[in-house]
Amino acid sequence: MQYNYRKIALFGCLLAAVVVTLGAYTRLSNSGLGCPDWPGCYGFMSVPTLAEDVLVAQSQFPESEIEHEKAWIEMIHRYFAAILGLLVLFLCVIAIRYKRESPLPTKLVCLLTLLILFQGALGMWTVTMNLQPFIVMGHLLGGFSILSLLSLLYFRVATSLSPLADKVSHRFKMVLFVLGILVIQIALGGWVAANYAAPHCTGLPACNNMELFSINSLFHLPIGQENYEYGVLPFETRLSIHFVHRFWALVTSIAIFVMAIKLYALATSTTFKYAILWVVALLIIQLSVGAAIVYLQFPLLLTLFHNFMAAMLLTSMVRLCFLIKYRCGEAV
Template structure:
């Protein structure tokens, strides 16, 4: 039973990674409003394609234009997200059933379930509030949080793989958690950048063209009061400033996380910790390089999608390293 539970949790981790990637792909293709309602699409469980279905959809939503490609992207994302929700529900129910014998991490499983329910609400509000940036960023962070907590649950179920406790590594845990905090801030900044369609407003390396327009004050110009937020509503200088802050904090994250991972690799005695630190370093260097390449090649879609995916992989690799540094053999 416990082994099956681990397999279900691992499947949920992989499915969450797919859902996060599909969400990024949907956002990058400007398909977030591909279906103007929720949870269906123009009142149907699939994208309407028959003549009578299209007629009914246009009558129900006269201000919308059916774009089948975007609508299917949105619905496929919802199908996968819904499947993930059901898998997480099964994880929570199995944890509840096992409390009388060899208990499973119930609090963590229930926390993930609550987060999934809130994430579904954010998904609904994303559509009904026409891509309001605060909601879009929250939805993105919710997806990353679910993936992270599922990874943490899987790690807790596999404590037996930590064969040794190294005091030198435990002493690095504080700087590791500071670096993790810096990474979380960077991911949030990336979500805010994406939610406000700010990527193309800062071209050139290492500084933006028109960098003289950068203003800390403009960062407090919030996107509120619009009827529709698709393609962004903030002025050019605000979006340029958002993007530039994301770049600056990327360097801060590079320094903190790179330093912390290097200290683990140098101090570690076992291959377990050395390899965990090396994985973080590899993903970190790759992520920074991909970010620079995206700007250099003018924001190609698939490279930008890979940048989103790598952010998720870097986050769970860092969480794993922090967990290993803190847990006891």
């Protein structure tokens, strides 16, 4: 049972990474309202393509123009998200069913199930509230949270919890603190995407129009609109949002590098050393991709890769926390 559960959990991690990437592609390709209803598309469970179905869809949603490419992008994302939800529910049922026979992390998988249900509600509100930025950012964070918890579930069931003696055993709070800094950075990235603020800050390392930056403009919230597609905030607010994301990227990078140097100096096992180097390598790649995105004027595929790398960096930090929390004992 443990072996099969581990394989299903691993598949869940891979599927969650696909769902997060598809969600980012849906957002970046402006396909978030490709289907104006939820969970179907123009009243159908797939994109209407037959002439009679298109006529029915147009009569039911006269204010929406059917763009088949965007609609399919949105529906493919929903299909994969639905499969992921069923998979998590299956993992939860199995964990509860065999609770006495096999020591599976029941509480963790139950938390995952609740998060999946809430994520589905956020997906519905994203459409019904016409891409309200707070909901969009929450939906993005929900996806990253599900990936993180699924990764933690896989680490729990796939890794021997026998003690691994190492001097980093007392550094869990520091790593957890840096993980929190990274989560804030991901949330800021989600806020940039939700407000379509990426192209409003060109130039490196600072924005070309930095004279427009204003702390006060950051409190200009996107509320009270009927539709938030393509953003509703003024230029200076979006520029300020983007610059804060860049500034916090610097804070995050310094925090991770300092953490890595301290941990690597203490680490005695190759397991921890490789885990630390993996985090640093992913961070360097992420910083390089971020700079390339601005230099190349925000190409879609490179921006999509930036989202994917953020998910991988988060997962690597979760693994580092796991190793210290569950594997690390006193150094011998």
